[in-house]
Amino acid sequence: MKQLLILSGKGGTGKTTIASAFIKLSKAKAYADCDVDAPNLHLITKQSHQPKKTDYYGLPKAEINTELCIQCDQCRQNCRFDAISANEGYKVDFYACEGCGVCELVCPVGAVTLKPAVAGELMLYKSEDVFSTAQLKMGSGTSGMLVTEVKKQIKSAVTDAQLAIIDGSPGIGCPVIASLSGVDMVLIVAEPSISGISDMKRIINTAAKFGTKMAICINKFDTSIENTEKIECFCKQHGLAFMGRIPFDTDAVEAINNGQTIVDVACVSGEAVKEVYNKTIYFLFERETEK
Amino acid sequence: MKIAIPVDEKSLESNVCISFGRAPYFLIYNTNTRESTFLDNSAAESTGGAGIKAAQILVDNKVSILLTPRCGENAANVLKTADVEIYKTQGDSIKKNIHDFISGKLPLLDEIHPGFHGHGRN
Amino acid sequence: MRIAVLSGKGGTGKTLVSVNLAAAAKRCTYIDCDVEEPNGYLFFKPKDVTEEEIPVKIPKVDGTLCNGCRKCVDFCKYNALAYIKDKPIIFEDICHSCGGCILLCPEKALTEKEKVIGKVQKGTSDQVTVYTGILNPGEPSGIPIIKKLLEENIPEIKKTTFIDCPPGSACIVMESIKDADYCILVAEPTLFGVHNLNMVYELVKLFNKPFGVILNKCLDGENPSEKFCLEKNIRIIGRIPFDNELGKLNSKAEIAVRKSERYRTIFSSLLETVEKEVHHETTSDS
Incomplete structure (x- = not known):
């Protein structure tokens, strides 16, 4: 099973929006939300079953x-x-x-x-596909171990999936390192703003230390063409694979608010994310066979 | 000489565990007696610093070689200070890795990743 | 008067709101408590910056005194100590500075030393005093830096202070809002936004803080966060429309209030509302 991790460094760049689209496009049998501080993926990958819940002790x-x-x-x-x-x-x-x-x-x-002391709760949804997520309790610090547990749940519950999509944690702290551990590739979702670029560079440095294969895409690229070009230029200079641009799209906001992914409706961001998806999957699988 | 390998289950047929510090068990193989024993890794339950504690357990059990797919920098520090050599496993098979190590086919582990710093804080 | 600005997640506009409110208030203090990813200074570009390093106390070992009892190693809940080749080794980045090992050591082989975990910067941007807390990567906790930031600010308590909190509802956020007089919760108009808003809403309720919500990135059409506020009877103190001008200014790390008349008006009236709210809360308290 190949594990694709989606990360952003900064919050609010659209990591979960993109992860949910990828899950839909790939018909992924296995996926996980490692953003245990503020998990959102479950809001959009609707589950019909009740999850198996496990207390997490910190x-x-x-x-x-x-x-x-x-x-x-x-x-x-x-x-x-x-x-x-x-x-x-x-x-x-x-x-x-x-x-x-x-x-x-x-x-x-x-x-x-x-x-x-219970510091959070692990949830495992199991039907045709397997979805692992968790929620930290208020006041509990960010936890790499809980992230590790979320990923363990996926590994133990899935046997035959080709691909697992993992929505990562924001920041560069220990939950991110725990998300990175053992994945085959990381896709970084960058936002074309000064602070977005600064956060992107921090996350690239962290992933590079791990030696994980990585690629970049830009969300809401049209909010600043100038910064988008800066990011693309940065990728070229550092030999980082670039997966494409996704525009800001009010239809995307509407889709999410209706509990749909952006590839469930006809919209420009959905089309763009399809291209990013195809490139990413190619990069994830093809490059590996060349090695 | 004692070799340690992080393993998923208490069986020679089980797999090499992808995590060092949080592996449930260690297989200890004694090259002199050709005996295999399994050691519970009590460090796996730690919220933080699992790698350090796991390394300590191996050192206390007089292990001199560790075969593992990966290892954090703190654990590597403990092991290096104690002169334990770390080799990188190839593939999942426990038996094959022991065999490959003995015939000198395993490389030294050179990529040491940053640890799971901190944990229940921030 | 201390006003804390929070959000359940990064990227909702917490920094945008606190920076622009501070710029609109002119003579005031802005404190960036988001020590893992401080971004406020990118907007304020403060001048005359002074810097202070923040140390914590961690153990150091005198191997010649150690008798090998391993009490320190066994005690440490964080596994920050190991005992190798007849002496303890200390992992500084794992240590939580609890001091337990030093208390326990029967031979006094462990003593304390200081270790820098980050810094606090102070500068000015027009009339705004800008404090920034910066945590060094890999350090376990930013709480000592936040304590320092808020303590520094005590002599200036009469001035209005805006606290840009870390995202989420972890203990580091609790530390940031502990002494706040009022909390502003910033929310996005999406389904995700509601979920994240609910987290900080629970937090301010737990701490019994007076609070209001600012809806950011408002678009025409449905706003799930607004609906949430109406259902829970939460006071909405302002709405910031989504538009390209603000997005562009923000992406260039410009302060909208200082660049555009329109945003000066929006944030000034927002500030007035906040001040009224705080005043109302403090008078109704006494």
Whole structure:
């Protein structure tokens, strides 16, 4: 199974819009949403079945048993994360606690224990196709491990698919690195703005370190022809494969709002994404056989 | 000499695991006795730093060779400090990789990827 | 008065809104808390920039004192320590600076040292004081930088302050809005936008912050985010139309308020609404 990861560096570039179109075009048997902070793919790849849900545990959180607590203040003084308050009895701020265990260590009477804490939920939809996704709980930090779990679900549930399409996480942090791990190719969706270019370069650097095969496409290219040309020029200079331009399209917005992909309706962005798709698939499969 | 390989299941017929730190088990093959044992990788459950902990487990078990498809930079640091040599596996077969290593056909792992830095924060 | 600008996801126009509101307010402070991808400075192009490095405390080891008890390695929940060849090695990029290993070491072989994780820049752009937090790539947490940014700003609390938050609803966002007097949630008019808006909506409700929504990139036709606000009885404090002029100015990292009379008017009236809202909230509180 070849894994195609779609990434953007910056949020809001249309990563999910493009991923959903690719899923439709390829009739992908397997796909995943690794944007565990704000997953959106499920909104557009409608699932008729209920998913199999699994709790995801992050770092444990401290809990103080106020009946045992002798109010010595050791835990509060030693907590580097300002997570313990003493206002009305000693209490741990669930969101500030990073589960380091120092409070448990310093407590002279054993009033503090680390308790497992659910940090998110994994969902696996299984019918003719397999869709793996997850949602982090509010206040839980970005998690590479949850992303790894999302990808594991796909691998364990799918046996015969040729292609898996993975909607990646934004940014350049550890969830992105976890998304990148083990994929065959990454398609970077860039936006032609100054900040978009800056973010694109950061994500290219990250992917390059991994040695993953990559290609670039530009979404909403007509919002700045000047910056679009800059990106294309940058790709040429650095020998990066360029997969094409997709225009800004109000029909695309309408399609998404109706829960459709942009290739479900007749629109200019849909036509453009088809071309990008064909090139990408060719690049993903053909180049491999040449090697 | 002990060789370690990250594996998906406790069987010589199972596959090489694509992840080092988060592999469920390690196969430990002793080239002197030709014995194979399986080691639970307790590091797989860690939210972060799994590679470091997994490397520590191998070092504590006196492993001197690791065969793996990939390895993070932190884990590689632990292993290098402990003089464990890292070779890159070819294909999924455990037996074939051991065989290839012994006949000197496996290359040293030269691509060390950046680790899954941090985790439950930010 | 501290106004935090949030969105469930990047790319909704959080920076556009906070930068332009700050530019419209003229004498004010703008703080970029999106430390992983700070973009506000690209617009403000601040002058007279001063820089301060932000350190955290991490352990260092004196191998000659170590007795090999491995208590530090066993304690560390983040696996930031390993014990190889009779001494601990420390992985600085994994360490969360909790200090536990140092407390535990019976031989005092571990002591603290400082490690720079990023920096805070301060500069001016016209009358706006611009603070930017920058986290070095690969560092586990930007929270110490955000703490510093917001603490720096305390003496200037009388001036209006706009806080450009990181996207999402993780703990780093909670840290950014902790002391805010008012929150602006920026939403896109799409199905995705609603989903993302709902996340930050839950967050501000949890923190009991007064808040209002700005609908960005508004087009003719259906606006799912607007519908969401009406259903939940959420106050919509403004609408920014989608248009090419704004898109172009934004893509060139120009501040619309400073370039176009039309946007000066739009953001000035938006600012007035926000100020009224905040005033209303503070008087009804007391």
